[in-house]
Amino acid sequence: xxxxxxxxxxxxxxxxxxxxxxxxxxxxxxxxxxxxxxxxxxxxxxxxxxxxxxxxxxxxxxxxxxxxxxxxxxxxxxxxxxxxxxxxxxxxxxxxxxxxxxxxxxxxxxxxxxxxxxxxxxxxxxxxxxxxxxxxxxxxxxxxxxxxxxxxxxxxxxxxxxxxxxxxxxxxxxxxxxxxxxxxxxxxxxxxxxxxxxxxxxxxxxxxxxxxxxxxxxxxxxxxxxxxxxxxxxxxxxxxxxxxxxxxxxxxxxxxxxxxxxxxxxxxxxxxxxxxxxxxxxxxxxxxxxxxxxxxxxxxxxxxxxxxxxxxxxxxxxxxxxxxxxxxxxxxxxxxxxxxxxxxxxxxxxxxxxxxxxxxxxxxxxxxxxxxxxxxxxxxxxxxxxxxxxxxxxxxxxxxxxxxxxxxxxxxxxxxxxxxxxxxxxxxxxxxxxxxxxxxxxxx
Amino acid sequence: xxxxxxxxxxxxxxxxxxxxxxxxxxxxxxxxxxxxxxxxxxxxxxxxxxxxxxxxxxxxxxxxxxxxxxxxxxxxxxxxxxxxxxxxxxxxxxxxxxxxxxxxxxxxxxxxxxxxxxxxxxxxxxxxxxxxxxxxxxxxxxxxxxxxxxxxxxxxxxxxxxxxxxxxxxxxxxxxxxxxxxxxxxxxxxxxxxxxxxxxxxxxxxxxxxxxxxxxxxxxxxxxxxxxxxxxxxxxxxxxxxxxxxxxxxxxxxxxxxxxxxxxxxxxxxxxxxxxxxxxxxxxxxxxxxxxxxxxxxxxxxxxxxxxxxxxxxxxxxxxxxxxxxxxxxxxxxxxxxxxxxxxxxxxxxxxxxxxxxxxxxxxxxxxxxxxxxxxxxxxxxxxxxxxxxxxxxxxxxxxxxxxxxxxxxxxxxxxxxxxxxxxxxxxxxxxxxxxxxxxxxxx
Numbered sequence: 051x052x053x054x055x056x057x058x059x060x061x062x063x064x065x066x067x068x069x070x071x072x073x074x075x076x077x078x079x080x081x082x083x084x085x086x087x088x089x090x091x092x093x094x095x096x097x098x099x100x101x102x103x104x105x106x107x108x109x110x111x112x113x114x115x116x117x118x119x120x121x122x123x124x125x126x127x128x129x130x131x132x133x134x135x136x137x138x139x140x141x142x143x144x145x146x147x148x149x150x151x152x153x154x155x156x157x158x159x160x161x162x163x164x165x166x167x168x169x170x171x172x173x174x175x176x177x178x179x180x181x182x183x184x185x186x187x188x189x190x191x192x193x194x195x196x197x198x199x200x201x202x203x204x205x206x207x208x209x210x211x212x213x214x215x216x217x218x219x220x221x222x223x224x225x226x227x228x229x230x231x232x233x234x235x236x237x238x239x240x241x242x243x244x245x246x247x248x249x250x251x252x253x254x255x256x257x258x259x260x261x262x263x264x265x266x267x268x269x270x271x272x273x274x275x276x277x278x279x280x281x282x283x284x285x286x287x288x289x290x291x292x293x294x295x296x297x298x299x300x301x302x303x304x305x306x307x308x309x310x311x312x313x314x315x316x317x318x319x320x321x322x323x324x325x326x327x328x329x330x331x332x333x334x335x336x337x338x339x340x341x342x343x344x345x346x347x348x349x350x351x352x353x354x355x356x357x358x359x360x361x362x363x364x365x366x367x368x369x370x371x372x373x374x375x376x377x378x379x380x381x382x383x384x385x386x387x388x389x390x391x392x393x394x395x396x397x398x399x400x401x402x403x404x405x406x407x408x409x410x411x412x413x414x415x416x417x418x419x420x421x422x423x424x425x426x427x428x429x430x431x432x433x434x435x436x437x438x439x440x441x442x443x444x445x446x447x448x449x450x451x452x453x454x455x456x457x458x459x460x461x462x463x464x465x466x467x468x469x470x471x472x473x474x475x476x477x478x479x480x481x482x483x484x485x486x487x488x489x490x491x492x493x494x
Numbered sequence: 495x496x497x498x499x500x501x502x503x504x505x506x507x508x509x510x511x512x513x514x515x516x517x518x519x520x521x522x523x524x525x526x527x528x529x530x531x532x533x534x535x536x537x538x539x540x541x542x543x544x545x546x547x548x549x550x551x552x553x554x555x556x557x558x559x560x561x562x563x564x565x566x567x568x569x570x571x572x573x574x575x576x577x578x579x580x581x582x583x584x585x586x587x588x589x590x591x592x593x594x595x596x597x598x599x600x601x602x603x604x605x606x607x608x609x610x611x612x613x614x615x616x617x618x619x620x621x622x623x624x625x626x627x628x629x630x631x632x633x634x635x636x637x638x639x640x641x642x643x644x645x646x647x648x649x650x651x652x653x654x655x656x657x658x659x660x661x662x663x664x665x666x667x668x669x670x671x672x673x674x675x676x677x678x679x680x681x682x683x684x685x686x687x688x689x690x691x692x693x694x695x696x697x698x699x700x701x702x703x704x705x706x707x708x709x710x711x712x713x714x715x716x717x718x719x720x721x722x723x724x725x726x727x728x729x730x731x732x733x734x735x736x737x738x739x740x741x742x743x744x745x746x747x748x749x750x751x752x753x754x755x756x757x758x759x760x761x762x763x764x765x766x767x768x769x770x771x772x773x774x775x776x777x778x779x780x781x782x783x784x785x786x787x788x789x790x791x792x793x794x795x796x797x798x799x800x801x802x803x804x805x806x807x808x809x810x811x812x813x814x815x816x817x818x819x820x821x822x823x824x825x826x827x828x829x830x831x832x833x834x835x836x837x838x839x840x841x842x843x844x845x846x847x848x849x850x851x852x853x854x855x856x857x858x859x860x861x862x863x864x865x866x867x868x869x870x871x872x873x874x875x876x877x878x879x880x881x882x883x884x885x886x887x888x889x890x891x892x893x894x895x896x897x898x899x900x901x902x903x904x905x906x907x908x909x910x911x912x913x914x915x916x917x918x919x920x921x922x923x924x925x926x927x928x929x930x931x932x933x934x935x936x937x938x
Contacts, residue, residue, distance in 0.1 A: 363500065
């Protein structure tokens with residue numbers, strides 16, 4: 051029989067341990083922070099009826115959907131994000147769940163995108179949302195979750211950029227550009243990339259903006275200074291427009307709220323130039339930039355919406371949420387040297403040195419595990435060098451070595467694999483000294 | 495626009511928080527145990543080329559596969575287990591990974607089964623395997639992992655039932671039934687269900703076994719006594735047959751190995767009647783029975799195989815592994831009352847009592863989180879009763895209440911929601927007393 055070539059589909063990839071362990075660590079950190087704010091986990095099926103998924107995202111997501119007819123003749127699709135399933139889930143269950151409903155969802159999604167460097171057709175999303183309240187408290191909390199996440203992940207320099215769509219809408223109303231909001235916002239979103247002159251030109255062409263209109267929009271987007279200075283300047287610019295004034299008031303409450311718990315202004319900055327997509331968001335919007343890697347793009351983005359599930363229920367479900375960009379964060383951690391390259395989650399390696407001493411090695415491993423220290427015994431009584439080479443390659447930190455002579459004298463050798471140092475430890479006390487010695491070696 | 499009915503596909507289900515939190519807890523426990531033995535996480539794509547998946551499981555899994563043609567014209571399928579992807583993964587990467595390769599994989603699989611109570615078309619598997627070694631050390635370790643898992647999950651009474659396929663094969667060879675092994679083993683597998691007489695009858699019909707042959711197979715399957723007694727009896731029955739003797743020797747090493755680390759015989763019992771499937775396993779096989787719920791079936795099963803990936807590589811990859819039955823375990827935990835019914839992962843609820851005191855409530859929540867205690871502030875300044883009703887429904891354990899008068903006197907109320915008791919705590923010390931009081935309330 052001829053062999054089948056072992057390979058993944060184009061645009062898909064495997065996660066071997068050295069990629070998977072940092073991903074799991076990141077996910078564990080996200081879960082811990084989400085849970086500390088009362089966000090509870092949910093899961094939804096990978097497959098939904100196509101009518102649930104289609105037409106809910108963009109034309110692009112429709113085109114990219116893995117969609118097929120199942121064996122029962124049903125038109126089904128694989129989820130392309132976690133927002134549409136959340137809308138369906140909330141519409142279906144919100145009666146039992148009660149509001150405010152705070153959930154996180156960390157799960158795989160699929161998009162048949164054109165494969166390119168760093169983009170795959172299968173990836174994980176890591177979302178958290180608060181559904182069923184319009185209170186500014188949830189906006190403040192969303193900012194605090196992002197702040198805690200970035201700190202917990204280990205980034206020193208990051209800035210959560212915050213805007214409120216009502217501020218932009220207010221100015222558009224005041225400037226008479228309300229009916230061309232989409233075109234204006236699309237131009238503004240490019241400010242960082244193409245600069246103010248080209249943005250002005252684009253607004254004049256696509257939104258038929260006058261020089262004066264374009265200038266006032268641009269002035270708003272480029273406001274600089276402390277958060278208080280920006281609030282005051284924006285306040286003047288939108289004065290008299292109800293929507294704009296509400297947006298400024300919401301931004302002020304948010305800034306005051308995060309300040310109350312000690313968030314420094316360098317970590318949360320108003321940026322009136324952020325539009326973040328066009329239709330979905332209606333209030334606060336967030337982006338998060340890493341100071342050391344601005345080019346990588348926003349690593350946590352989101353915002354407030356007025357109505358999550360209008361396609362599925364007449365019940366109005368306002369909410370706010372954000373999504374942590376796992377892949378970007380992993381790339382960032384790697385670039386900043388925050389990832390350890392190991393292939394084993396257990397730090398201790400026990401050499402199978404003496405064939406007849408299997409029971410002793412098993413007991414040493416069990417004692418270490420009992421003390422919360424992961425330990426692996428090499429399963430074969432191969433040459434010492436071969437075993438140690440394996441231990442090095444897998445990234446073990448400590449090796450335990452004991453032969454007949456050692457056992458006769460009730461001792462064993464503890465080798466620090468990184469430092470290439472070795473100490474002798476008594477095992478006459480039921481492994482207590484050994485556990486202490488290993489614990490010490492691992493703490494350095 | 496008419497509304498789309500929010501519902502999942504037939505045979506699929508949502509996991510709301512009260513189902514998801516116990517599942518995550520179980521998965522976290524499994525990860526911790528796997529990692530302590532050096533099993534490292536991997537992940538593979540949900541979608542594979544159909545040629546990778548088809549014909550690898552049974553006729554049934556082929557029929558049940560979600561298989562379709564993607565937008566690029568590729569014949570693809572959704573994985574129906576984690577073993578076939580492991581075989582493909584190992585064949586593809588084992589050169590870089592090195593052996594022994596120990597991995598765990600906790601992931602979703604899909605099977606278009608006929609929906610029935612407690613069976614879904616999407617479920618999680620939770621496998622661990624050691625690849626690339628035939629050493630008995632890995633068999634012993636697999637048993638120890640299962641032992642540690644059951645203890646960590648919280649089951650008091652469980653029995654890991656162990657057999658070795660070589661023992662059965664040896665006796666079949668000795669009895670001249672070697673060429674009818676499939677039929678004989680299929681009959682023996684039913685011993686618990688249909689009893690010895692019907693098994694004998696079936697062996698006589700399907701395997702054309704003589705009375706004597708059937709009796710000897712049955713005698714082996716029904717052996718009783720201590721592990722040592724069983725080993726000695728089996729040893730006599732297969733004496734002279736090389737395969738059978740090797741099987742007995744392996745069982746003896748396994749029994750000695752787990753005994754060396756203190757596993758009681760009530761938790762690991764030889765059971766020569768276990769055949770566990772027909773073709774895949776070639777050595778040690780495991781099943782795990784819960785003493786309080788034997789009817790639920792095996793909650794952790796597995797065994798040793800000679801060659802994992804023969805369809806993908808000429809490299810021989812022997813290994814051993816097992817799979818934890820998450821759904822069965824959750825059902826068991828629920829039935830034994832081991833699951834707490836809560837909807838929030840954070841224990842503390844902060845009442846939004848006084849509209850103008852938002853900053854203070856935010857500070858209390860931040861202080862608790864800083865001390866590692868999850869805390870949720872109700873986002874709206876609604877009526878006190880309404881807020882507390884929400885807190886009760888979600889399963890919060892402690893509520894913190896403070897009004898103007900309290901803040902003026904630098905104190906707040908800590909209410910134990912389960913015990914309906916309340917104490918007053920000073921907050922003059924920067925929340926230290928509050929944190930201690932809450933910590934104490936949560937520890938009961």
